[in-house]
Amino acid sequence: MALTDTIFALASGHGKAGVAVVRLSGPLAKGTFETFTKIKSPEPRRALYGRIVDPITGEAIDDGLFLYFKSPASFTGEDVVEFQIHGGPSVTSGLISALGKREGLRLAEPGEFTRRAFENGKMDLTAAEGLADLINAETAAQRKQAQRQMSGELGQLYDNWREKLKRVLAHKEAAIDFPEEDLPEEIEVALMEKVSSLREEIESHLADNRKGERLRDGIRLAILGAPNVGKSSLLNKLAQREAAIVSDIAGTTRDIIEVHLDLAGYPVTISDTAGLRSGAGLIEQEGIKRAVHAAEEADLKLVVFDGSIWPQGSEEGWKLVDENSLVVINKCDLSEPILDKVCGQKPHYISAKDDTGLDALLAELGEQVSLRWQVQETPWITRERHREALKECQDHLQRFALSKESELGAEDLRLATRCLGKITGVVDVEELLDVIFRDFCIGK
Numbered sequence: 001m002a003l004t005d006t007i008f009a010l011a012s013g014h015g016k017a018g019v020a021v022v023r024l025s026g027p028l029a030k031g032t033f034e035t036f037t038k039i040k041s042p043e044p045r046r047a048l049y050g051r052i053v054d055p056i057t058g059e060a061i062d063d064g065l066f067l068y069f070k071s072p073a074s075f076t077g078e079d080v081v082e083f084q085i086h087g088g089p090s091v092t093s094g095l096i097s098a099l100g101k102r103e104g105l106r107l108a109e110p111g112e113f114t115r116r117a118f119e120n121g122k123m124d125l126t127a128a129e130g131l132a133d134l135i136n137a138e139t140a141a142q143r144k145q146a147q148r149q150m151s152g153e154l155g156q157l158y159d160n161w162r163e164k165l166k167r168v169l170a171h172k173e174a175a176i177d178f179p180e181e182d183l184p185e186e187i188e189v190a191l192m193e194k195v196s197s198l199r200e201e202i203e204s205h206l207a208d209n210r211k212g213e214r215l216r217d218g219i220r221l222a223i224l225g226a227p228n229v230g231k232s233s234l235l236n237k238l239a240q241r242e243a244a245i246v247s248d249i250a251g252t253t254r255d256i257i258e259v260h261l262d263l264a265g266y267p268v269t270i271s272d273t274a275g276l277r278s279g280a281g282l283i284e285q286e287g288i289k290r291a292v293h294a295a296e297e298a299d300l301k302l303v304v305f306d307g308s309i310w311p312q313g314s315e316e317g318w319k320l321v322d323e324n325s326l327v328v329i330n331k332c333d334l335s336e337p338i339l340d341k342v343c344g345q346k347p348h349y350i351s352a353k354d355d356t357g358l359d360a361l362l363a364e365l366g367e368q369v370s371l372r373w374q375v376q377e378t379p380w381i382t383r384e385r386h387r388e389a390l391k392e393c394q395d396h397l398q399r400f401a402l403s404k405e406s407e408l409g410a411e412d413l414r415l416a417t418r419c420l421g422k423i424t425g426v427v428d429v430e431e432l433l434d435v436i437f438r439d440f441c442i443g444k
Contacts, residue, residue: 006032007108007116008099010092011443017087022095023443025113028104029079030068036083036098037066044070052083054098061094062086076113077120111440115433118425125425126155129383132440133216140265144375145215145382154379154386155424157205161198162420168194169413172406192401195413199397202390205381211373212380214299218260218269219369222294224320225304227275230330233352234304235259235272238362256290264366266373271298276320300368301325305342307349308334318343326364332356386423393419 006026012019024032034040037050045067052061064085074080085091099105114128123131130149137143148154168191214220223231239259257272273291295301303320307329321327321343329342333351340346348364350357381387396416403409421427 006105007112008096008105009108009113009443010096011082011113012087015087016089020085020087020092022083022085022092022099023113024081024083024099024105025074025076025078025108025116026105027079028102029081030070032099032102032105033066033068033081035102036061039066042066042068044068044073052085052095054094056098056101061098062091072120072122075122076116077122078116108442110442111437111444113444114440115437118433123150124152124155124159126158126386126423127152128437130154131444133382135441135444139262139267141215141373142267145212145380148375148379149382154382157379158420158423161202162417162424162426164194164198165413165417165420169410169417172410172413195397195400199394199401202394202397205378206387206390206394208380210381212382213384215267215373215380216382218267219263219300219373220294220298221268221270221300221302221365222291222298223270223272223302223304224291224295225275226306229275229304229306230352231275231304232257232272234302234328234330234350235270237352237355237358238270256294263362264370266366266369268369295320299324299372300365302328302365304328304330305347307331310335321345326361326368328361389419389423 004027006024006028008022008024010020011023012021030042033042035055036052037048038053039048039050042048048066048068049063050066051063053059054061062085064083066084067082069075069080069082071077071079083095085095096107100107111132114123114131117123118125118128127150130146130151133146134143134150137146171187171191223235225231235257238261259270259272261268261270271294273294274288276288276291301320301322301324303325305328308331310329325345327342327345327347329347329349330352332349333354333356348357348361350361352358381390393416396412396419400409400412400416403412418427
């Protein structure tokens with residue numbers, strides 16, 4: 001991807017729409033705009049109205065609004081032009097086709113506009129990743145996290161840590177370069193305290209239970225219990241559709257069935273699992289094994305019991321109840337609530353058949369999810385590459401603290417600083433760029 005090229009793409013969604021936006025970025029953007037619209041010397045950041053004409057055929061493509069952003073005051077840092085046209089497929093394809101015939105212009109690759117913004121210093125890598133998350137956000141919580149990252153909160157945190165390390169490194173290198181000028185002991189102690197404090201900050205940042213990644217990918221909620229307690233019926237009620245087969249035959253559910261929901265603004269993946277029991281056949285045993293694994297991986301668990309035969313058949317379910325569980329006693333239409341506490345928790349009495357108690361259960365689920373993933377002052381880690389770089393940084397800081405040689409200690413500080421720089425894209429990230437931007441949509 002050459003930065004000297006002028007690129008173009010449909011920046012809005014495909015298909016029919018009232019308005020579509022075609023974006024150009026690069027040195028030929030302004031000249032192309034003037035050629036297609038016959039409008040000379042457009043004023044930056046001022047909307048203009050006119051007709052778009054194919055300069056080769058002379059055919060009118062559409063009437064529309066145009067915006068010109070002069071370098072460097074644009075999204076990419078280059079000259080940028082946006083054609084706001086009618087969103088019919090014939091109109092958009094006609095303009096795209098006409099632009100493709102121009103020498104020096106080419107169709108943008110996925111994420112290339114954002115990559116140019118990064119290359120031109122308009123945003124760091126964490127902000128670019130935040131933009132990708134914002135485009136893909138499906139819930140309010142995902143949107144808020146992405147907006148925080150896109151605005152630079154995460155990048156600023158890592159940059160501040162990097163600047164602290166750079167100052168400590170400067171003192172250590174000065175002591176190495178000018179050994180005759182011994183650093184006062186109190187300064188040496190202060191430097192070690194700064195590094196120790198930073199290690200604690202990073203350690204606290206890493207100990208986030210992967211909440212940022214969970215919020216991006218979906219919070220995991222598993223429905224667990226013995227066969228025929230109503231797990232699949234509950235899943236269907238939560239999903240508001242027939243996602244799972246419901247049957248009186250024990251062992252109907254043998255594989256994990258997943259449904260994605262927006263719960264109180266948070267993305268939740270709910271898993272219906274095989275009924276837990278002994279004496280099952282080989283195929284059902286595999287389903288039970290997967291159910292146990294889902295329980296181990298879940299952020300929250302709904303442990304369901306059959307209220308019509310309570311407490312019979314409850315032994316397997318009791319083992320799963322912990323601080324990350326909600327106890328659900330189903331089929332309350334066939335029985336009366338008899339217990340205020342089950343395994344130390346207040347149970348939710350519901351009927352998946354007639355919807356009794358479902359609103360209260362949903363409200364409690366929303367409250368539990370909100371409590372666990374509510375926004376905090378320090379932004380969460382959102383990607384595995386951030387986490388790996390921070391762990392590597394911690395390793396170097398640990399070696400620095402144990403180092404007896406000034407030169408080796410300084411090198412560990414230098415490498416720790418470099419690890420933080422990798423996250424924001426300050427240093428040594430060329431091999432990462434294709435991976436990061438290839439998942440963007442074309443036009444962004």
